Amino acid sequence: MDKQKLVVITGPTAVGKTKLSVELAKRIGGEIISADSMQVYKFMNIGTDKISLDKMEGVPHHLIDFLDPHEDFNVFIFQKLVKEAIADISSRGKIPIIVGGTGFYIQAVLYDIDFTETDEDESYRHELEERAKSEGVHVLHEELRAVDPKSADAIHENNSKRVIRALEYYKKTGKKISDHNVEQHEKTSPYDFKYFVLTDDRAVLYSRIEKRVDQMIEEGLEREVRELLEMDIPGDATSMQGLGYREMIGYLQGEYDLDRAVYLIKRNTRHFAKRQLTWFKRERDVIWIDKQEFDRDDEKILKEMIKIYEQ
RNA sequence: GGUGACAUAGCCAAGCGGUAAGGCACAGGUCUGCAACACCUCGAGCGGCGGUUCAAAUCCGCCUGUCACCU
DSSP: OOEEEEEEOOSTTSHHHHHHHHHHHHHHHHEEEHHHHHTTBOOTTTTTOOOOTTTGGTOOEESSOOOTTSOOHHHHHHHHHHHHHHHHHHHHEEEEEEESOOOHHHHHHHHHHHOOTTTTTOOOHHHHHHHHHHHHHHHHHHHHHHHHHHHHHHOOOOOHHHHHHHHHHHHHSSSOOOHHHHHHHTTOSSSEEEEEEEOHHHHHHHHHHHHHHHHHHHHHHHHHHHHHHHHHTTTTGGGGGTTTTTHHHHHTTTSSSSSHHHHHHHHHHHHHHHHHHHHHHHOOOOEEEEGGGGGGGEEEEEHHHHHHHHH
């Protein structure tokens, strides 16, 4: 049986994925699945630059605007929902188009990485988090070295999140996460996919980011964040860690003024874009679309993408 | 015009005679259940010229620039 066809459109934030994806969906008979860790949340529209209903132009969008901001979200949940969405879309004879900038999520789908080996019980993780605070991460890193030296080498000891996860994985499965990673990395994709990564000149990208942040402020990001706080969403919720939200909260709580908040949002978004680019550079099987080479003309870019898609 | 202060990397900033802290930005990178997360790596020889000294970013002189005050 032929593999399921799949199109991925990604790239750094503000590169212009959204508009292009709707147009592509219309031309190839596709539906869009968002691969964005923040656009899943309801009531978070301005800061996540969520696509509006009329801009969807009738193209169905999945995994967007459905989750309450109190809820947690992560790759594992994402992966499960995406599989359902893909099945749903293809059952209707449409092509799933995954659009979004969360590289880790895309990878999880494309290579069907297995995250299911550990259960839901988080008590051991909490215990490790406590110990990291009281005894220091260094101790945990040494413990990791004793059971899984490869991971200890790969994970810097300051990176407590990853040290803890590696330890948790070992405790729960009796296996080394480094071995698991190697296994998963060797997997071939169950899909017949085209993985497009949009990019542009760095300076152009950065100025687009700054312009977009200014726009968000004009559109009322402050009000949006204030309303979320009034809904009693804790500042440390996954949703509130999103770019723009976290910084606005600092401002609303009086830690700094609005100018500082805007500066921080711009800076952090630039950093984010850079990290995204770094991520995609090391991914396999990506097709880079440098907007500069197409005179930043969507029509030319679409033609190129469709040409590649039909191969 | 005069008097005084200051001039150290893209920005902020230590240094006070012994061979340039740190922070931010920028750049590069790691990532397999929080990923819009978390984490790592990374630069100059001190405004210019001359002098003192074994040794000067550090002391002296002149020049240039900036700021402050005065006329």
